[in-house]
Amino acid sequence: MQTTFAESKPGAEWWRSAVIYQIYPRSFADGNGDGIGDIPGITSRLDSLAELGIDAIWCSPLTKSPQKDAGYDVSDYRDIEPLFGTLQDFDELVAKAGERGIRIIMDLVPNHSSEEHVWFKEALAAKPGSAARNRYMFRDGKGENGELAPNNWESVFGGPAWTRITEADGTLGQWYLHIFDKSQPDFNWENPEVMEEFDSVLRFWLDRGAAGFRIDVAHGLVKEDGLPDVVLNDSTMGGQQGPDDKPKDRVSPHPFWGREGVHEINRRWRKVLDEYEGRAMCAEAWVMPLSRMATWVRPDEYHQTFNFAFLDTPWDKQKLQAVIDESIEEFSNVGAPPTWVLSNHDVIRHATRLSYDQVPKQGDGIGPDYEQPDEAKGLRRGRAASALMLGLPGGAYVYQGEELGLPEHTTLDGSVRQDPTYFRTNGERVGRDGCRVPIPWTASEPAFGFSKTGESWLPQPESFKNYARAAQEGVVGSTLELYKSLLQVRKQYALGNGSLQWQNDLVPAGAFAYQNGQVLVVVNFTNEPFALPAGELLVTTQLGLAAEGHLEADQVAWIRA
Ligand code: NOJ
Ligand code: CA
DSSP states (O other): OOOOOOOOOTTSOGGGTOEEEEEOGGGTOBSSSSSSOOHHHHHHTHHHHHHHTOSEEEESOOEEOOOTTTTSSOSEEEEEOTTTOOHHHHHHHHHHHHHTTOEEEEEEOOSBOOTTSHHHHHHHHSOTTSTTGGGBOEEOOBSTTSOBOSSOOBOTTSSBSEEEEEOTTSSEEEEEEOSSOTTSOBBOTTOHHHHHHHHHHHHHHHHTTOOEEEETTTTOSOOOTTOOOOOSOOOGGGOOOOTTSSOOOTTSOOSSSSOTTHHHHHHHHHHHHHTSSSOEEEEOOOOSSHHHHGGGGSTTSOSEEOOHHHHTOOSOHHHHHHHHHHHHHHHHHTTOOOEEESOOTTSOOHHHHTTOSSOOOTTTOOOTTSOOOOHHHHHHHHHHHHHHHHTSSSEEEEETTGGGTOOOOOOOOGGGOOOHHHHHTTTSSOOSGGGOSOOOSOSSSGGGGTBTTOOOSSOOOGGGGGGOHHHHTTOTTOHHHHHHHHHHHHHHTTGGGOOEEEOGGGSOTTEEEEEETTEEEEEEOSSSOEEOOSSEEEEESSTTOOTTSEEOTTOEEEEEO
16 A cells, blocks of 8 residues: 555654544535435545644444444444445545545444344344354343343443344244444354454454554443343443442443453454554543553553543533643553543534533433533633643544534434434433534535535534535634644644643643643633733634733633743
8 A cells, every 4th residue: 555654663653643533424525415424525525634634534434334323333344334335435545545644544343233244143043052142142031931131231322231032933032232222232252253253354454454443332342241230330431320320439340341351352452453564443441530541551452542531521720630630640651642532423512512511421412402502602612622632742533523613413303313312212312413413514505515415314503504614714713724723733843742741830820831842832711811921822722812912711822932
């Protein structure tokens, strides 16, 4: 493969400092006008991502899937979903991205397959106790006639985590485990055949030029022997909570989140990646506290893990300072770079989330009945949080649309919702569709330029026209231009490979300032403007701010000090 990638040097490997852009394929760009984003759409927009200044793209699952959970239900791990294109389209994406120095990271979903995976079909047709059943988590039910689920586990999307099947002979039979939707049966990760299959899937995509993987539910693969009831819960993935709905003892063993046995799988995969040059994998592991999360990125395990502790932190000086310190300390203790992330396809977009003092639990989303956000405040804080984040040392993740300041769609009607959470909770939790709405490219075109026909699998709110990319291009002070400047300065001063020193004595109490190399990042969390510390103003969120000016509430300045 021809690429323009810089050599990876030990200790300075690309992933330690990379800015990785998450594409949610259904909603990025629709090449054929059917209302669903696709790979040719992504390829056609690569120049805009190169201009943004990112290093790699992580695509949410592109693999074959009936799309019951938007691709996180895979029916063939070695093929591309026809809605998104073909393997050739994928190869072309890797090649064209490579020409621009951009790597492509796949999303791998090893905890569960789709119910339409050939293995699950075989399991349904086979007998209890058979090898085919043993690739998944089938159990007999409790009760006189097996009519009760094997244990009390709940699905992350609501309702029981078990579904009873009808056996091939027509009788009611065993139950299978699905930590997510019933269309997503959990694999049995005690079975060597499952392990070997995934080694081979990893190699399949690495051979095709993938730069690595974002691994879905990386903390959920191993279940406790005997599958005991959940007694004491942690808060991971919005799953089962304690009786008072508060996260419980977060380090206590949970029967399926963050089991010790997962580390063995991490190491197995790391060996596979190490057979190739310059590849990396990032864990989606909702395990707290950070000291525990850091065990996922020990030198022989993952390269990165998403820093959900940072994402979960409100717009609060003390709390942000504390989580930044803790992240840097815990990750560096194991020799891994910290990562930073504010938005993704599972959480309320940060340009909306940060306008609230109290936000719904992760995954619950915001619907029309919820208190509606203060859009201006959200945008102001969203931009400030991004400028705060992108100055930090380590890797950073940017979710498509956040570079436009895009808000959550908070008034989607139930009739158009698609997240299984909405259906499994009878609409009580509206779910994640609000952060997955197709993004706007041009204000005046159908579907704001997302698809030429105007089709869009989720409706876009009218307000999206104000955020269209073309309308921000070259406009001083626009969020798009802000991101471009942040990424450019970040690269120029090698901030991703830098280190952080607090400089709070340079700013009033209620603000904070940190130095990374030659750059001083100043953040005002108060309502009182204050005079900027001396130095050359490199980039700022505040329109019209000059070097000797005053930094206003919820604004950030990067100064060469
Ligand atoms: C985490 C993914 O990010 C989410 O979108 C998905 O629904 C679950 N894992 C299940 O695969
Ligand atoms: Ca399409």
